Amino acid sequence: MAEEVKKTSGRPKKVVEDKDVVAVDKEKEELKAKNDEMAEMLKQMQEQMKTMQAQMNVQNQTQPNIILEQNKDITRTVKVTSLVGNILTLSTTKNGMKPCHTTRFDKYGQTKSILFTQMQQILSYHISQFEDGKVILNSQQDYNDLGIGYIYDSIMFKDKIDELILLKEENAINTILEMNESMQEKIIDLIAQKLASWESYYYNKIKELKDEGFDVEAIAEEIKNVTKKEDEE
DSSP: OOOOOOOOSSSOOOOOOHHHHHHHHHHHHHHHHHHHHHHHHHHHHHHHHHHHHHHHHHHHHHHHHHHHHHHHHHHHEEEEOOOOOOOEEESGGGEEEEESOOEEESSTTOEEEEEEEHHHHHHHHHHHHHHTTTTSOOOHHHHHHHTTTGGGOOOOHHHHHHHHHTTTTTHHHHHHTTSOOHHHHHHHHHHHHHTTTTTTHHHHHHHHHHHTTOOHHHHHHHHHHHHHHHHHO
């Protein structure tokens, strides 16, 4: 007689995943990610160190030139010319407060040499004197190196002023009228000084200036009176 096989009914058994195995695999993945991140950071640090080393090498090679350039600025001088007819003083501090270095110009057209480093300080307090053209530098390179290159194209240099104040050019009066107030004052004062020194002028030019509000003859008389008083003293 054949043996009877018993059948069991119900759902198949569910395979349960070992939680410890899953945790280990996750830790391995996290550890690998951290290792990869650290390796990338190390690579970046090595590249940065190479870059820094290269920069240091370049700096070491160029350092002597930098020192020479600095020493050159220490002894470098700038030629400065006064274009006003009276005394003009430039100082390395505000309002000549001490301690400071001052450079005095006694007359129109006087030129003096000033240290480049002192000029840097002077411009911090007297930039308007240069912008108004009352005092000028004799080199375009100096304007550029001192950071005031923008002034250069608007400058009227001494040779041009010398021609203008003679009033011999046909458009001399119009040129004066087109100037800013500060420049006009400077030019009229220079003309008056020449007139006071018996410089010969065409009367119609002097009258034309008077009609425009610039009484050069009156200013010239004031200059004569001041000079006479100083001589008497």
